Amino acid sequence: xxxxxxxxxxxxxxxxxxxxxxxxxxxxxxxxxxxxxxxxxxxxxxxxxxxxxxxxxxxxxxxxxxxxxxxxxxxxxxxxxxxxxxxxxxxxxxxxxxxxxxxxxxxxxxxxxxxxxxxxxxxxxxxxxxxxxxxxxxxxxxxxxxxxxxxxxxxxxxxxxxxxxxxxxxxxxxxxxxxxxxxxxxxxxxxxxxxxxxxxxxxxxxxxxxxxxxxxxxxxxxxxxxxxxxxxxxxxxxxxxxxxxxxxxxxxxxxxxxxxxxxxxxxxxxxxxxxxxxxxxxxxxxxxxxxxxxxxxxxxxxxxxxxxxxxxxxxxxxxxxxxxxxxxxxxxxxxxxxxxxxxxxxxxxxxxxxxxxxxxxxxxxxxxxxxxxxxxxxxxxxxxxxxxxxxxxxxxxxxxxxxxxxxxxxxxxxxxxxxxxxxxxxxxxxxxxxxxxxx
Amino acid sequence: xxxxxxxxxxxxxxxxxxxxxxxxxxxxxxxxxxxxxxxxxxxxxxxxxxxxxxxxxxxxxxxxxxxxxxxxxxxxxxxxxxxxxxxxxxxxxxxxxxxxxxxxxxxxxxxxxxxxxxxxxxxxxxxxxxxxxxxxxxxxxxxxxxxxxxxxxxxxxxxxxxxxxxxxxxxxxxxxxxxxxxxxxxxxxxxxxxxxxxxxxxxxxxxxxxxxxxxxxxxxxxxxxxxxxxxxxxxxxxxxxxxxxxxxxxxxxxxxxxxxxxxxxxxxxxxxxxxxxxxxxxxxxxxxxxxxxxxxxxxxxxxxxxxxxxxxxxx
Numbered sequence: 001x002x003x004x005x006x007x008x009x010x011x012x013x014x015x016x017x018x019x020x021x022x023x024x025x026x027x028x029x030x031x032x033x034x035x036x037x038x039x040x041x042x043x044x045x046x047x048x049x050x051x052x053x054x055x056x057x058x059x060x061x062x063x064x065x066x067x068x069x070x071x072x073x074x075x076x077x078x079x080x081x082x083x084x085x086x087x088x089x090x091x092x093x094x095x096x097x098x099x100x101x102x103x104x105x106x107x108x109x110x111x112x113x114x115x116x117x118x119x120x121x122x123x124x125x126x127x128x129x130x131x132x133x134x135x136x137x138x139x140x141x142x143x144x145x146x147x148x149x150x151x152x153x154x155x156x157x158x159x160x161x162x163x164x165x166x167x168x169x170x171x172x173x174x175x176x177x178x179x180x181x182x183x184x185x186x187x188x189x190x191x192x193x194x195x196x197x198x199x200x201x202x203x204x205x206x207x208x209x210x211x212x213x214x215x216x217x218x219x220x221x222x223x224x225x226x227x228x229x230x231x232x233x234x235x236x237x238x239x240x241x242x243x244x245x246x247x248x249x250x251x252x253x254x255x256x257x258x259x260x261x262x263x264x265x266x267x268x269x270x271x272x273x274x275x276x277x278x279x280x281x282x283x284x285x286x287x288x289x290x291x292x293x294x295x296x297x298x299x300x301x302x303x304x305x306x307x308x309x310x311x312x313x314x315x316x317x318x319x320x321x322x323x324x325x326x327x328x329x330x331x332x333x334x335x336x337x338x339x340x341x342x343x344x345x346x347x348x349x350x351x352x353x354x355x356x357x358x359x360x361x362x363x364x365x366x367x368x369x370x371x372x373x374x375x376x377x378x379x380x381x382x383x384x385x386x387x388x389x390x391x392x393x394x395x396x397x398x399x400x401x402x403x404x405x406x407x408x409x410x411x412x413x414x415x416x417x418x419x420x421x422x423x424x425x426x427x428x429x430x431x432x433x434x435x436x437x438x439x
Numbered sequence: 440x441x442x443x444x445x446x447x448x449x450x451x452x453x454x455x456x457x458x459x460x461x462x463x464x465x466x467x468x469x470x471x472x473x474x475x476x477x478x479x480x481x482x483x484x485x486x487x488x489x490x491x492x493x494x495x496x497x498x499x500x501x502x503x504x505x506x507x508x509x510x511x512x513x514x515x516x517x518x519x520x521x522x523x524x525x526x527x528x529x530x531x532x533x534x535x536x537x538x539x540x541x542x543x544x545x546x547x548x549x550x551x552x553x554x555x556x557x558x559x560x561x562x563x564x565x566x567x568x569x570x571x572x573x574x575x576x577x578x579x580x581x582x583x584x585x586x587x588x589x590x591x592x593x594x595x596x597x598x599x600x601x602x603x604x605x606x607x608x609x610x611x612x613x614x615x616x617x618x619x620x621x622x623x624x625x626x627x628x629x630x631x632x633x634x635x636x637x638x639x640x641x642x643x644x645x646x647x648x649x650x651x652x653x654x655x656x657x658x659x660x661x662x663x664x665x666x667x668x669x670x671x672x673x674x675x676x677x678x679x680x681x682x683x684x685x686x687x688x689x690x691x692x693x694x695x696x697x698x699x700x701x702x703x704x705x706x707x708x709x710x711x712x713x714x715x716x717x718x719x720x721x722x723x724x725x726x727x728x729x730x731x732x733x734x735x736x737x738x739x740x741x742x743x744x745x746x747x748x749x750x751x752x753x754x
Contacts, residue, residue, distance in 0.1 A: 068718070068719065071502070075501065075502040075721070093502070097502065097504070098505065206700060206701040207695075207699040260590070261590055261607040261608075262589035264610060264612065264701065265612070265613070397719055398721075401715060401719055405524075405703075408702065409703035409704060410703075412613070412701065412703055413702040413704070413705055414615060415615075435498065
């Protein structure tokens with residue numbers, strides 16, 4: 001009898017332990033790039049830890065190494081990340097190579113609707129094949145490439161008068177790409193308060209994605225298209241269209257005539273440094289950095305203002321931002337999905353925006369007070385209405401590196417003409433798509 | 440060791456072990472010692488090499504494990520050898536290799552020759568000169584990036600002092616014409632001490648009596664230099680060239696830190712190109728073929744060179 005009692009107690013304990021496994025506290029690791037919004041997410045996630053009992057760890061990698069590090073991790077089936085906020089262009093590879101968990105069933109079960117998020121972000125960050133209702137990520141961080149400028153310089157009477165005299169126009173936020181160039185050239189080499197300043201800080205980085213993100217900010221407003229017919233990979237006449245050639249020539253002129261000396265390999269960090277050190281009148285960068293720039297004690301506040309990437313033939317901004325995915329090699333998938341469910345909550349999304357993260361949730365973006373909630377909030381909404389992204393194909397890394405090479409060769413290294421650079425780019429991309437069996 | 444100690448050790452050996460060892464031939468014992476090394480060599484050198492050769496005939500991509508792997512014959516090799524960009528990267532490598540070796544040998548030998556003279560503070564100068572090669576390439580790359588900075592860089596200001604040009608009027612790392620030389624300068628700064636040390640070893644190995652005999656024969660200093668110093672240091676110098684040549688052929692870290700292969704692709708060495716193909720584009724089959732081509736090139740050149748080195752030594 002005594003043995004029977006002991007056995008019963010043992011069995012009950014075992015059953016209790018088994019039942020409690022479902023809600024057992026887990027150690028989750030979230031991987032992302034090391035930048036301002038990541039710090040905000042650490043703070044935000046403390047609420048999740050308190051609510052769920054799970055503990056959160058973070059693996060943040062500096063942007064120049066982010067893609068290398070994380071794609072290697074995924075390709076090797078690594079278990080480092082349970083959750084990954086990966087770049088939008090990775091979605092094709094993440095889905096086709098089985099790195100990301102497909103979230104449709106989970107969304108259905110938990111009542112998470114993609115209609116609650118801005119359509120552009122769902123399209124770009126979540127779906128594969130593009131535009132299909134197959135979701136591999138929840139939009140986590142809306143972003144686009146925008147501009148900021150020295151409002152205090154633009155507002156000075158002497159500078160305004162000098163600009164008027166030089167161009168016959170009023171100095172203000174540029175309304176077109178060509179006006180942007182004109183303003184940048186006006187500031188180039190100008191003496192302001194005893195210092196020589198320069199026109200604009202733009203992206204020229206060669207190693208990862210920098211110059212592509214910068215050049216596409218000119219290409220998209222000119223009407224650049226990757227294909228004549230979406231999904232057909234027919235690039236001749238689209239990638240090297242006269243508009244694309246003109247846009248690339250424009251970007252080179254901007255680089256050659258309106259950037260600081262030695263600005264040959266610059267990306268996000270260099271753009272921020274150039275602006276904060278008072279070297280440039282204008283700079284391009286991702287909206288994600290704008291809260292930090294506005295808060296900067298030296299060049300923020302009244303001294304700074306923001307504008308959307310100016311249109312030329314049409315409106316167009318380069319898409320940034322990321323979706324959050326559950327890594328299929330994770331051993332904590334359930335807890336990771338819990339995080340996604342928590343993160344999709346409108347209240348959490350509102351707090352995310354208030355802490356410096358760019359929510360893509362409609363309840364935040366459509367709120368009447370959103371536009372006035374930050375000096376760049378309205379610009380962010382405008383930018384997101386006309387964003388365009390790079391190829392999101394599984395072979396995106398090859399496509400990106402080819403563009404990095406061809407554009408850098410032309411813009412920075414003076415090799416060939418814009419037309420030749422784009423023709424060679426088509427050759428490179430054709431080879432990639434042939435290897436992929438898509439051509 | 441005394442007789443007693445040997446006896447004591449022999450008696451301490453367990454009988455089982457002693458019996459086993461007793462039964463092994465010299466050849467078997469040799470295999471026991473050499474076996475693990477051969478196994479490791481096969482496992483981490485020979486097998487990967489054979490596997491790479493195998494992959495070089497396929498369209499395999501290491502990031503697309505669920506994709507069908509096809510044998511495509513020599514297509515990867517044809518593509519590489521017909522790719523103008525690959526030849527440009529080989530050209531960049533050759534430029535870097537030739538000029539770094541040229542300057543390092545010239546300056547390294549000169550420094551060694553000077554240091555070999557007996558003077559006060561000789562040891563201190565030797566220590567100061569070898570400092571650069573003790574630094575990490577990543578650190579060297581980083582601080583030379585600052586030195587080359589057109590607006591605040593010391594290098595540009597020093598050049599201004601000599602040329603009178605505006606420091607921000609030239610960009611060592613951003614100019615197509617200057618960037619290949621910028622990396623040559625940094626590598627020369629960092630690795631000349633290595634060549635100097637090897638040359639110094641060569642110079643110090645020359646016995647004084649040879650020079651004394653030459654003095655008695657009334658040979659001039661110049662003649663002594665060309666008929667004694669140079670021939671006797673040459674094997675050392677050739678060894679230094681071999682080491683530096685192999686190292687610089689696969690140069691990666693320093694150049695990535697300085698220029699990232701840019702501007703454009705002007706400093707994109709073969710090793711950087713290979714890394715991009717293998718671990719950024721994940722064209723594993725293609726990059727395997729590229730690696731084999733580089734391997735054959737280095738192996739071929741090194742074999743010819745080693746033969747020449749042996750001939751010089753025999754003289």
